[in-house]
Amino acid sequence: MLSLSNITVSYDGSRVLRGVELTVPEKSLICLMGRNGVGKTTTLKSIVGLVKTDSGSVKLAGEEIGKLAPDVRARRGIGYVPQGRDIFPHLTVLENLRISVVVHGNRAADQMDRVLELFPILKEFLQRKGGVLSGGQQQQLAIARALLTNPKVLILDEPTEGIQPNIIDLIGEALLKIKREGKISILLVEQYLDFCLSIGDYFHIMDRGAVVAHGPIADLNQDLVRKHLTV
Ligand SMILES: Nc1ncnc2c1ncn2[C@@H]1O[C@H](COP(=O)(O)OP(=O)(O)OP(=O)(O)O)[C@@H](O)[C@H]1O
Ligand SMILES: [Mg+2]
Numbered sequence: 001m002l003s004l005s006n007i008t009v010s011y012d013g014s015r016v017l018r019g020v021e022l023t024v025p026e027k028s029l030i031c032l033m034g035r036n037g038v039g040k041t042t043t044l045k046s047i048v049g050l051v052k053t054d055s056g057s058v059k060l061a062g063e064e065i066g067k068l069a070p071d072v073r074a075r076r077g078i079g080y081v082p083q084g085r086d087i088f089p090h091l092t093v094l095e096n097l098r099i100s101v102v103v104h105g106n107r108a109a110d111q112m113d114r115v116l117e118l119f120p121i122l123k124e125f126l127q128r129k130g131g132v133l134s135g136g137q138q139q140q141l142a143i144a145r146a147l148l149t150n151p152k153v154l155i156l157d158e159p160t161e162g163i164q165p166n167i168i169d170l171i172g173e174a175l176l177k178i179k180r181e182g183k184i185s186i187l188l189v190e191q192y193l194d195f196c197l198s199i200g201d202y203f204h205i206m207d208r209g210a211v212v213a214h215g216p217i218a219d220l221n222q223d224l225v226r227k228h229l230t231v
Contacts (some may be wrong), residue, residue: 001153002023002024002152002185002187004021004056005021005059006020006056007046007058011048015209016042020039020043022043022204025185028179028186029176029188029202030201030202031196031203032188032190033205033228036227043189044067044187044189049070050076051065053193078153079154079155081155083161087136087142088122089129093127099142110150114147118147118174119143119144121137122137126164140174145170147184156188158188200217201216201218202214202216203219
C-alpha cells in the first residue's frame with residue numbers, strides 16, 4: 001500500500017535519514033520503533049510531505065507521491081496524526097471535526113457517524129472546547145479528525161505518549177477495529193513496546209537514520225529490544 005525506498009533527509013546540512021526503506025502492506029498495522037532522535041518523526045514527515053527529501057521515493061498504491069505538496073498527498077489518502085496531537089484548543093470538538101469536513105468535503109461528511117461510533121466519548125463532548133479535554137481524549141479527537149479524510153494509510157506519531165493505560169487500551173482497540181475493516185493500513189511510531197506487541201502485525205526498528213531490523217511482530221525478540229530499543 002505504502003512504500004519508502006532509499007529516503008535521505010538532511011537538516012541544515014547534517015544527514016538524519018540515511019536511506020530509509022519501509023513497506024506498509026495492505027490491511028496491516030506496522031510499528032516503527034527506535035530510541036529518541038533516530039529519525040522516526042522525520043520518516044513520517046517525509047511520507048506526509050513536511051520535510052524535503054534529498055533522494056528516494058514514496059509510493060502510495062504504486063504511484064509516486066514523494067514530490068507532491070502535503071495537501072495533495074492528504075487528498076490522495078495519507079492521514080496524519082502528529083506527535084503531540086495538535087488539535088485546535090479554542091474550537092469545540094465538533095468544530096475540530098468539521099474542519100476536516102470543510103477541507104475534505106462530502107467524503108468526510110459521510111464518515112462522521114462512523115468515526116463518532118468509534119470514539120463515543122467525542123460524541124458526548126461535541127460542544128466542549130478541545131483544550132479542556134484530557135490528553136487521551138485529545139488524542140482520540142486527533143485520530144477521529146484524520147479518519148474523516150478517509151485515508152488509505154493512517155499515520156500516527158506516538159499516540160500513547162503521556163496517556164493513561166485505560167485510554168491507551170481504548171485507542172488500541174479503535175485502531176484494531178479500523179484495521180480489521182480492511183480499508184485502512186496503519187503506520188504507527190511507538191516507543192511503548194507492549195502496545196506494539198499487542199496490536200502490531202509487523203515491526204520496523206530504526207537506528208541512526210536507517211531501518212536496521214524488520215519483520216513480523218512475533219520476531220521482535222529480546223536481543224533486538226536490548227540492542228536497539230532499551231536506553
Ligand atoms: N527541524 C529540525 N531541524 C534540525 N534538526 C532536526 C529537526 N527536526 C529533527 N531534527 C533532528 O533530527 C534527528 C531526528 O529527529 P526525529 O524527530 O526524526 O527523531 P525521533 O526518532 O522522532 O525522536 P523522538 O523519539 O524523540 O520523537 C534528531 O537528531 C533531531 O534533533
Ligand atoms: Mg519523534
